[in-house]
Amino acid sequence: MLNRDLLEFYKLNGLQKAFYKILWFITAIPKTTVNLFKKIFYSVKGFILKTFSVFRNIVRIFKEGDIYTRISYFIMGFGQFFRKQPLRGILFLVFQLVFTLYMLLFGVNHIGKLDNLGDVAAVTVINEYGLEVIEYKDNSLQILLYGVLTLFFCLGFIYTWYVNVKQNWVAQNLIAKGSKPKNAVEDIHSLADEQYHKTLLTLPLAGILVFTVIPLLFMVLVAFTNYDYTHLPPSKLFTWVGLDNFKSLLGVQVADGKFAFTFGEILVWTLIWAFFATFTNYFLGILVAMLINKKGIRFKKGFRTLLIFTIAVPQFVSLLLISKMLADDGAINGILFQLGLIKENIKWLTDPILARVTVILVNIWLGIPYTMLIATGILINIPADLYESARIDGASGIKRFTKITMPYMLFVTGPYLLTTFVGNINNFNVIYLLTGGAPKTTDFTGGAGYTDLLITWLYKLTLTDNDYKMAAVIGIMTFVVVAGISLVVYNLSPSVKNEESFQ
């Protein structure tokens, strides 16, 4: 913007300024979406280029490698043996042997069955006593599981093989230059120094691999099968169904659109819930923090401690209790009745619309102490001279709040808001323990109710309906929603901030 335009802008009155700000915001959206796609494109391109360079490396190293390096392509660890790194050599060789054995004995078998996840689940045979027994043959679940594990093992092997090749290359060059590659003792010592990150990260990363990455991959694959209560191993098989589950979730080419309808409704409610849950707690928390922090209020620490008390009590106890207190015949209605404020019991958790409001209110009860704490921490750190100079300039209390407090707050807690919003999308406890997703309705499938979030619906489909395939699909869709929102917000905030700087 030219300086001239800037000066013109300042001449406008409040309404016109607001108009322009909205205009900027709207025009920023297409710009950021274009930027977003550009970014995605470039990172994909970068990834592809990197993979190509890996292939090129493999060819190049073979061409320029000496005899030891070349043999190491086939016998892992060979080069390391001859370059005085016997420990590394043995480890690589053993790993290669174990992998080869495993693949020959089991692996090929497991991967082979992945194409249709089993042919025969169970047969009835006559055993040696002349009785009919069931003999279990193919178990789709095990096939899929072992298949995925074997695939990962293969990936791990390929990675280790590549590391082996690279190490040979590095060692070869070192010797050519005249220095020595590390021997076993130096290797172990470096694990506490230059390679300390490897030492520290091995166990945690292994945990993440086993408990998050592999299971997620498994579940993503399940989303493309028909694994549900009518296809339960060991007595039944399940098999690949391609995109059928996604189609039924999105209402494409299906006879019964109930799933799609349910999904749409629950998705909308999840987003609305996340929005209100996050921002009501945020602003009210700031309000309460400011009330307690106000000059002239005593017992500041006392009030804060009392509120921290609500965080201290385990959430599930509070939530289960409150859910009963808010029952149609519960304590809350009882008190209101006694006080003469109501004639009939209020259907806090049984009326569809009221239940949704109640859930947000209870979440406020749960969340304010927490956001109050964070807000207090930030409020205390806002430099007092900002307020003092504003008072001298003649700013009223409200003006000081909107021009100093809120911008500072929003700036510092920006990332926190995003994390909380995303966290609320997946906030299982509050909804499930409070309402169980009720009130239920036959309009929805899968036992879903008016207060169900995507994640509680997922839970129900798993535990009560054993509908694993749809649970997997919903999980994936949740990811898509969360990833989409995160990406958009990350990209929107800098450009919106540029306009903010005009304030």
Next chain:
Amino acid sequence: MASVVLNGVKKIYKGGFTAVKNFDLEIKDKEFVVFVGPSGCGKSTTLRMIAGLEEISEGKIYIDGKCVNDTEPKDRDIAMVFQNYALYPHMSVYENMAFGLVLRRVNKEEIHRRVLEAAEILGISDLLGRTPRALSGGQRQRVAIGRAIVRVPRVFLMDEPLSNLDAKLRNQMRTEIMLLREKIDTTFVYVTHDQTEAMTLGDRIVIMKDGYIQQVGTPREVFEAPANTFVAGFIGSPPMNFFKAGITGGKEKPYLSICGTEIPVSKKVLENINLPEDKKVLLGIRPEHIYIASGEGISGEIKVSEMMGSELHVHLITEDGTNVVVRVPTLELSEKDKSLLLPHNTVNFSLREQALHFFDTKTGMNINKTSSYQ
């Protein structure tokens, strides 16, 4: 006690930014060398490369003849004092100083002896039991130095150690470092942005700007024979005055055309410089070498007159807009002189011929024949 040699050393960061460009220097054993320059000039980066805290992008560094490019800091036998002291907060002063020796498995008695000795030298013997939290800035600095001394390092590195202290303490510590230098006979590499520290402490000074070495020399050399306008303006306070000037007149009776006036100059002075084709030069002269008088010379209007105590710093502006600072000793000023040196008065000043420095108008390089920077 070791020599340090830097050969073609460069530091290039990811993204292309080159912080240190082609650094060549030979530091002799037991020399006290100061790297000085404005922030961002690369002095700290170079020091950290000597320490091994930054990777060397190009070039080699040798300590005591051995190349240390791939050696870990702990194996280079160096010690370093940081700007923010970096004392271990949960250990006592004694433990802080002993830490490096404990790691090297020096035996307990030897550690004890060395720590006490160092504490004695630095005057912190009665602080050995305290934690850093209970110490003042100056005391913490001493402990940091003590931690480095006990290691008896081959090279002693100091990264702006006095920058976090207040002015008075800084002067005091500066003197103490000079005294320390005499007790500890080792090679020092000291980084600072303060030219006073550089001038007083260094055997040799390395002046840096934007990653390049501008000049290497003794304090006297860089003061009397600055290699370019940057060095000339950086060393000395208040900084050197610069005038655009032209050489006019004949070979026998040359004149300097400066600030709209012509002043005569002896041809001996001009014989000593490599005069450029267009006869235009950048003239430099220090504030203490300018005389204010009424009558002849260049005229200028006084803007501000700063009373510094034993001297006045008079700020003038000439007809063609050049700013000039002159140092005038107050001791022998008459009343008439004092009334002359007030703002808005117009005075004349003349330049001391022997103190003239000539620089090339385009490159800023010193064009004096005897200077080795052509």
Next chain:
Amino acid sequence: MKTMVSSVSKKHKISNLLVYILLIFICVVWLMPFVYLIFQAFRGESRGMVSYILPKEWSLANFKILFNETNFVNWYLNTVIIALFTAFFQTVIVLSVSYTLSRLRFRGRRLLMNMILVLEMFPGFLSMIAVYFILKLIGFTGPGSVPGLILVYIGSSGMGYYVAKGFFDTIPRSLDEAARIDGASRARVFYKIILPMAKPIIIYTVMMAFIAPWGDYMFASLITFGYEEAYNVAVGLFTFLDREHINNYFTVFCAGGLLVALPITVLFMMLQKYYVEGVTGGAVKG
């Protein structure tokens, strides 16, 4: 002059009074459920849910039922064991990861942090379904749930490094560098220099890791499915409130809830200083 001053302070006094009233109202509303809990836990006259607050009879019957007629003691012990192991191992893992990502520089660091960010966008429960099958194969579900749950909690705990990393980021790098010049290996720097300074964040991490298993319903209900003795307190107490049991076990639930809330709350309030530090330091800086 005088009237102006006193009218300003009068305005302040009124606004302060309003604020006090508001704050007291807030405190009453916020603490009411707990008062209700305590009253119901000691109520003697019936065991279902009633719509009045004050008990007509006070008794300890509910606690007796809790200990003698239910599996509560089992659930409690299970949860204690799980919490202790989780507290220890999770702290080790979280501190290792946060320190590495904060201080150590290695190729792939950025990539790792981004990958973890992406992994966290999946709902946690999704991966648990598969983990359940894996654990079932090893026998860590049902009756063997206790080690299973421990593995579930600590398995991916490395992804929760943010708060601790934020803390480590505030320690000046020059401390590490001075130690390395003094001759310490990176491992030594971690143990002898950084960890001793990290007491607040260590306590925070241990605290969070210990408290979490007590309130987990989602994962525990899956892993322990069908085996009542293996429940943790959350799953167990939940059963008291289902349609089958609520008329006889509501007050028993309150008694159990009280016994769970008490030690956790006491622990929390004792360590609240560290909690506040962790939340305001780490959560805010992102």
